[in-house]
Amino acid sequence: MTVTITRAGEPIGSGAADDDYDVTVVGAGVVGTAIARELARYRLRTALVEASHDIGNGTSKANTAILHTGFDADPDSLEARLVREGRHLLAAYAAESGIPVERVGALLIAWDEEQLALLPKLLAKAERNGYHAARMLGAGELAAREPHLGPGALGALEIPDESIICPWSTPLAYATQAVRAGVHLHLDCRVRHIADAGGSHLLTTSRGPLRTRYLVNAAGLHADEIDRHFGHDGFTVTPRRGQLIVFDKLARELVGHILLPVPTAAGKGVLVAPTVFGNVLLGPTSEEIDDKSATDSTADGIDFLREKGRRILPALLDEEITAVYAGLRAATGREDYRIQEYPALRYVAVGGIRSTGLTASMAIGAHVTGLLAGTGLELGAPRALPPVDLPNVGEAFPRPYRRADLIAEDPAYGTLVCHCEQVTLGEIRDALHSTIPPGSPDGLRRRTRAGSGRCQGFTCGAAVRALYEEARP
Amino acid sequence: MTRLERSVDVLVVGGGPAGLGAAAELAASGAGHVEILEREQDAGGIPRHCLHGGFGVRGTGRFSGSGPRGGMSGPAFARACVAAAVGVGAVLRTGVSVTGWDGPRTVETTGPAGLERITARAVVLATGARERPRSARLVPGSRPPGIYTTGELQRAVHVHGQRIGTHAVVIGNEPVAHGAADTLRGAGLDIVAMVTDQPVSPLPALVRAWAGFPLLTGATVTRLTGRNRISGVELRHEDGRTTTLRCDTVVFTGDFVPEHELARRGGLVIDAGTRGPAYDTGFRTSRDGVFAVGNLLHAAEDAGVAAAEGRACAVPVLRGLAGHDRPAGPLVPLEVDPPLRWVAPNRIAPDAELHDGRFVLRTGRRLPRPHLVVSQDGRELHRQRLLLPVLPGHPFHLGAGWLERIDPHGSAVRITAL
Numbered sequence: 001m002t003v004t005i006t007r008a009g010e011p012i013g014s015g016a017a018d019d020d021y022d023v024t025v026v027g028a029g030v031v032g033t034a035i036a037r038e039l040a041r042y043r044l045r046t047a048l049v050e051a052s053h054d055i056g057n058g059t060s061k062a063n064t065a066i067l068h069t070g071f072d073a074d075p076d077s078l079e080a081r082l083v084r085e086g087r088h089l090l091a092a093y094a095a096e097s098g099i100p101v102e103r104v105g106a107l108l109i110a111w112d113e114e115q116l117a118l119l120p121k122l123l124a125k126a127e128r129n130g131y132h133a134a135r136m137l138g139a140g141e142l143a144a145r146e147p148h149l150g151p152g153a154l155g156a157l158e159i160p161d162e163s164i165i166c167p168w169s170t171p172l173a174y175a176t177q178a179v180r181a182g183v184h185l186h187l188d189c190r191v192r193h194i195a196d197a198g199g200s201h202l203l204t205t206s207r208g209p210l211r212t213r214y215l216v217n218a219a220g221l222h223a224d225e226i227d228r229h230f231g232h233d234g235f236t237v238t239p240r241r242g243q244l245i246v247f248d249k250l251a252r253e254l255v256g257h258i259l260l261p262v263p264t265a266a267g268k269g270v271l272v273a274p275t276v277f278g279n280v281l282l283g284p285t286s287e288e289i290d291d292k293s294a295t296d297s298t299a300d301g302i303d304f305l306r307e308k309g310r311r312i313l314p315a316l317l318d319e320e321i322t323a324v325y326a327g328l329r330a331a332t333g334r335e336d337y338r339i340q341e342y343p344a345l346r347y348v349a350v351g352g353i354r355s356t357g358l359t360a361s362m363a364i365g366a367h368v369t370g371l372l373a374g375t376g377l378e379l380g381a382p383r384a385l386p387p388v389d390l391p392n393v394g395e396a397f398p399r400p401y402r403r404a405d406l407i408a409e410d411p412a413y414g415t416l417v418c419h420c421e422q423v424t425l426g427e428i429r430d431a432l433h434s435t436i437p438p439g440s441p442d443g444l445r446r447r448t449r450a451g452s453g454r455c456q457g458f459t460c461g462a463a464v465r466a467l468y469e470e471a472r473p
Numbered sequence: 474m475t476r477l478e479r480s481v482d483v484l485v486v487g488g489g490p491a492g493l494g495a496a497a498e499l500a501a502s503g504a505g506h507v508e509i510l511e512r513e514q515d516a517g518g519i520p521r522h523c524l525h526g527g528f529g530v531r532g533t534g535r536f537s538g539s540g541p542r543g544g545m546s547g548p549a550f551a552r553a554c555v556a557a558a559v560g561v562g563a564v565l566r567t568g569v570s571v572t573g574w575d576g577p578r579t580v581e582t583t584g585p586a587g588l589e590r591i592t593a594r595a596v597v598l599a600t601g602a603r604e605r606p607r608s609a610r611l612v613p614g615s616r617p618p619g620i621y622t623t624g625e626l627q628r629a630v631h632v633h634g635q636r637i638g639t640h641a642v643v644i645g646n647e648p649v650a651h652g653a654a655d656t657l658r659g660a661g662l663d664i665v666a667m668v669t670d671q672p673v674s675p676l677p678a679l680v681r682a683w684a685g686f687p688l689l690t691g692a693t694v695t696r697l698t699g700r701n702r703i704s705g706v707e708l709r710h711e712d713g714r715t716t717t718l719r720c721d722t723v724v725f726t727g728d729f730v731p732e733h734e735l736a737r738r739g740g741l742v743i744d745a746g747t748r749g750p751a752y753d754t755g756f757r758t759s760r761d762g763v764f765a766v767g768n769l770l771h772a773a774e775d776a777g778v779a780a781a782e783g784r785a786c787a788v789p790v791l792r793g794l795a796g797h798d799r800p801a802g803p804l805v806p807l808e809v810d811p812p813l814r815w816v817a818p819n820r821i822a823p824d825a826e827l828h829d830g831r832f833v834l835r836t837g838r839r840l841p842r843p844h845l846v847v848s849q850d851g852r853e854l855h856r857q858r859l860l861l862p863v864l865p866g867h868p869f870h871l872g873a874g875w876l877e878r879i880d881p882h883g884s885a886v887r888i889t890a891l
């Protein structure tokens with residue numbers, strides 16, 4: 001099947017009735033792409049429309065990148081169920097698709113007696129969530145496992161299946177599979193208005209009209225605005241900002257597990273976690289803000305994180321910092337997802353996917369597809385999608401610069417462009433000519449790691465930009 | 474395995490002025506097979522991107538075209554360094570990266586011709602330095618395009634001919650900041666201001682007036698703004714005022730850090746001050762047979778210093794090759810007290826002999842004509858009054874006449890500024 005991806009300046013279709021899509025998914029974050037991928041398994045005309053110039057360019061690009069077990073979720077919530085299902089689905093999918101995952105395990109650490117007393121309760125909660133592998137560690141074993149911890153750790157709950165994952169490869173794999181299976185991807189395409197056109201929805205987008213019989217709202221932070229086009233006033237998204245600090249790779253040996261704090265009413269707290277790229281993350285903060293575009297870092301946020309980090313892993317603070325970033329959780333005032341089907345409207349709202357959406361994404365995809373069927377969409381028989389095999393960007397498997405076989409076939413895999421992250425010309429070229437090419441040098445960075453290292457482009461920035469510009473149509 | 478195994482006499486990692494200088498002198502002195510590995514497609518290091526003149530004159534600190542005249546351009550200097558090394562038989566291999574270690578003097582490499590494992594009788598690390606990027610300086614705000622370091626800017630303009638923007642703010646006031654300003658103006662940008670958190674300018678008022686843009690001293694960058702492109706730099710001034718400079722380009726200059734990752738991965742002892750490998754006056758690191766030169770040791774001196782150091786390290790490397798590497802006796806650490814930031818070299822061997830008779834230092838804060846006091850275990854070894862104020866980002870020096878007064882079995886020698 002031919003791949004259809006349109007961008008600014010190109011037509012998206014006539015808007016005539018015979019061009020109607022069966023389903024349109026609004027928003028190509030990790031949730032929207034997962035839904036589109038699931039829909040791609042059926043013989044449907046499906047569109048994925050995205051306001052940005054790239055997929056995965058919203059909240060999905062800026063999170064903590066943990067594949068949660070859901071051990072601490074509210075057992076009766078929809079979120080708990082979808083996280084539980086989703087993590088198994090995504091772990092299996094990652095293994096077959098080349099998405100880097102490392103099962104490093106988490107240690108939920110008690111730093112005082114009060115927290116220590118809470119660990120058995122958390123263990124019991126994990127059991128209620130169907131997670132049975134958690135166990136308690138004493139101070140001695142904890143210190144042996146994590147010799148660089150700051151003083152005062154009294155014990156921990158070990159959750160051996162908490163994993164780290166590549167947040168960028170995940171939506172890319174979903175979207176790649178979806179468009180290869182015939183889903184149309186319309187980028188630079190913001191949905192501005194939705195009207196009822198008798199049996200179908202007429203979307204007014206920044207690139208013209210688009211008609212669709214069914215609509216899925218996976219617009220993340222803007223899901224409430226899309227929802228209001230249907231006259232609903234069900235939920236309001238209030239961004240909850242999370243700032244994070246990325247430490248250089250030389251810090252990686254300071255930490256073996258994801259180090260979690262004991263959760264409080266205020267949220268999950270600040271963690272220290274390795275990344276699949278071999279860095280160490282410190283964060284996130286949790287700040288209620290009102291601007292859905294305010295992915296800024298702040299002096300207070302950075303100070304707060306460094307203070308927490310100094311307590312958890314003092315030596316971390318002596319390491320060089322590679323990056324500081326912030327992501328916005330789509331909080332809606334309820335500690336659960338807001339997934340709601342409206343059969344009469346042929347519409348499913350997928351809102352409030354706050355802080356576990358990466359983990360749950362595949363389960364959300366399946367759940368939403370089921371809801372669409374329930375609202376009357378004829379799915380027909382599913383088919384298996386041809387697998388995707390993304391180039392490996394994780395440290396747990398050999399990267400191209402270490403692969404004599406690849407280099408012998410093509411010397412471009414032996415030509416390093418980004419030296420901090422050891423990204424080769426071959427990988428950059430492949431990404432620029434992939435099924436969904438990046439929409440900016442930043443998108444190229446997310447696909448290859450080029451420029452995301454300790455020098456932040458001091459050495460390779462201009463060269464990477466030149467390669468990007470050269471490949472632009 | 475699929476790595477080609479090779480052996481050489483001397484392996485030089487990094488083909489900048491320091492590494493090329495070392496290779497040239499070693500190859501000329503009969504060190505055997507001397508091989509330089511340079512990860513970029515062209516050797517020459519940082520000077521390749523510095524289009525102004527003033528190179529090749531040692532110790533003049535010409536990071537920009539606005540200094541005294543003389544010498545050659547950066548690219549010409551880079552070519553001269555390459556020619557000097559290759560001309561005497563050193564083997565220069567470009568596009569080959571050293572990616573890690575597999576033994577005390579064995580490195581792993583990646584290049585278009587494949588993977589290698591190279592074992593050397595002596596290794597010289599000359600991997601240079603970089604400027605800390607905005608993120609590492611913890612400057613808050615948004616992260617749009619338009620934010621550079623001098624290194625990225627100079628490559629973008631001088632190598633790739635890329636368009637930068639129209640209005641730039643330069644952060645920093647070390648010599649390299651003026652190099653960045655030159656590059657920006659050469660690329661047709663207006664410089665909105667040069668900003669430094671230091672209270673006073675090290676430049677005479679005359680030079681500043683000539684520069685043609687405001688220098689804002691005592692101003693801290695508190696935030697960057699802009700979504701699709703950088704649009705402003707928020708400042709807090711010493712008197713508490715805040716202002717915003719409108720711009721579409723910001724260049725973070727100076728704040729150098731050694732490119733020390735290979736050294737650290739190799740387990741070499743790192744000096745807490747310089748963050749480069751700890752080394753003695755014979756360019757010896759903590760590992761036998763592994764030497765280091767150039768800005769990896771002290772980020773950053775000018776190109777002439779790096780090249781001269783490279784050449785000077787040939788003597789100890791040759792001694793090492795002849796089997797006389799380690800002198801008898803312990804190394805004494807040399808440490809500084811704040812506000813001094815570092816001193817190089819920072820270990821003293823019993824046979825200590827400085828190639829140019831002086832130590833180089835940095836301060837974290839301006840000091841008006843300080844006394845430098847050298848002491849060990851409470852005993853004053855030396856005291857020296859500097860004739861000029863010392864400024865952050867600028868080198869100053871300490872003589873070495875006191876070396877023989879060191880107790881080789883004593884504790885660390887300290888340098889204090891009074």
Ligand SMILES: Cc1cc2nc3c(=O)[nH]c(=O)nc-3n(C[C@H](O)[C@H](O)[C@H](O)COP(=O)(O)OP(=O)(O)OC[C@H]3O[C@@H](n4cnc5c(N)ncnc54)[C@H](O)[C@@H]3O)c2cc1C
Nearest residue numbers: 027029031051058059060063064066191220242327357359
């Ligand atoms: C700090 C932080 C840490 C996190 N850590 C984790 C973690 O460790 N593990 C985990 O599983 N989850 C984590 N999450 C949660 C996870 O990142 C989110 O749940 C997930 O990314 C949400 O994906 P999404 O597709 O719903 O939203 P988004 O990625 O924001 O996608 C929505 C898309 O819709 C588009 N859009 C919006 N309006 C329109 C419109 N009108 N027309 C067209 N397109 C539109 C946007 O451009 C955007 O691309 C974290 C989140 C944050 C903020």
Ligand SMILES: Cc1cc2nc3c(=O)[nH]c(=O)nc-3n(C[C@H](O)[C@H](O)[C@H](O)COP(=O)(O)OP(=O)(O)OC[C@H]3O[C@@H](n4cnc5c(N)ncnc54)[C@H](O)[C@@H]3O)c2cc1C
Nearest residue numbers: 487489490491512518519535536571601767768775776779
């Ligand atoms: C932005 C900037 C501007 C400067 N401007 C001036 C100026 O105008 N005038 C001046 O006198 N000095 C200037 N300097 C100082 C300059 O760094 C020195 O003059 C000189 O280049 C130092 O020489 P070096 O050999 O130590 O390091 P570099 O010149 O940095 O050379 C190091 C070399 O090692 C290579 N390398 C690193 N790691 C590896 C590896 N793992 N494998 C293989 N190769 C590797 C690098 O690619 C590089 O070519 C500037 C420095 C910077 C950062």
